[in-house]
Amino acid sequence: MPRNSTFLIWGLGAAALLAAAPARAQVDSVRASTLPGRQLAEKAYNAGLANYSAQNYSAALASFNQALTAKPDFAPAYANRAATRVALKNYPAAVADYDQALKLEPGAYAHYFGRAQAHEAAGEGPAAEADYGAALQANAAYAPAWYNRGVLRFEKGEYQAARDDFDGAVKADPAYAYAYHDRASANLELTNWPAAIMDYTKALALQPTLLPALLNRAAAERRTGQLPEALRDYDAYLAQKTDNPLAFTNRGNARFENKDYAGALADFDRAIALDAKYAYAWNNRAAAELKLEHYAKANADATEALRLNPKYAEAYLNRGHAREMLRQADEACQDWHQAAALGLAVGNDYAAAAGCAGNAAEVPAGK
16 A cells, blocks of 8 residues: 655644654744743754754654653653654654653644554554544544555455545545545455546546556456556556566556457566566466467476466466477376366366366365
């Protein structure tokens, strides 16, 4: 799931935007006239902000420590020290600082959001989800909390709940490109292909550089039989990013479905050149070579796919076809039966049609 950078802004209110990088310290300054006698705390606090902005996190931590020594009830200093500790990957201490900030400013949604980010960075998903929920109870119009909770739910496979959260994010912020993108991905998992295409399109309209949306929209378009549109999206993606073996493999699959077997073969070549351990690309290249009647090459490629993944049922099926054409009948029968034993019942059909000796392989239940 894409995430964009995070920062916290403090002033009369508090707001934050997303979570992948640590939260930035607040950027406002406290005027000396508002805190008589607390000039040391203010000076140290502002030094902490400057050090954080310069990514000098150790110095920022020391400055916020100094500010809190001088003024123990300084809630923004606790919150920004927490953000600094997240940057330093000291997540338990960050959570403790957000706890203190919430004691001083009960119900502050930004503190709940920051604590959720610290929990999430520490791998504490349930606690993070609860805090994103608390942030939304305090401010239901805060789009990043909807979005981040949606990402957690998506990663757990709770696609409907994730979709509902991404709905909340785009209602709160209609220009939130990542929320449209991830709502589209939830729709993809829920097999709502038209809705997925619409949301990927909206995400791209808002942020044309969001390349994963091109790749994912193409997948949805293939599901609805829109091969020309899918191929245009793959072309647009690969014109800008040429180091992704998955993209070449997916375009190869679309070309294969479009009966452009030579084009598919070229794409699988590129995928393998980028990742020689990509079993899926080896098997798909074998399928393209079968269509082009390159049977010896298809046999070799399917064999390599099986070396990389010995339980790859489709590779057994394809190698069986290649071996049949190479007049290796017994070996072809063995491959088809093995494909069936791994869950592809059609392997038994090919074996029966070819008159293979022996009983049909038992297909695992549910396959």
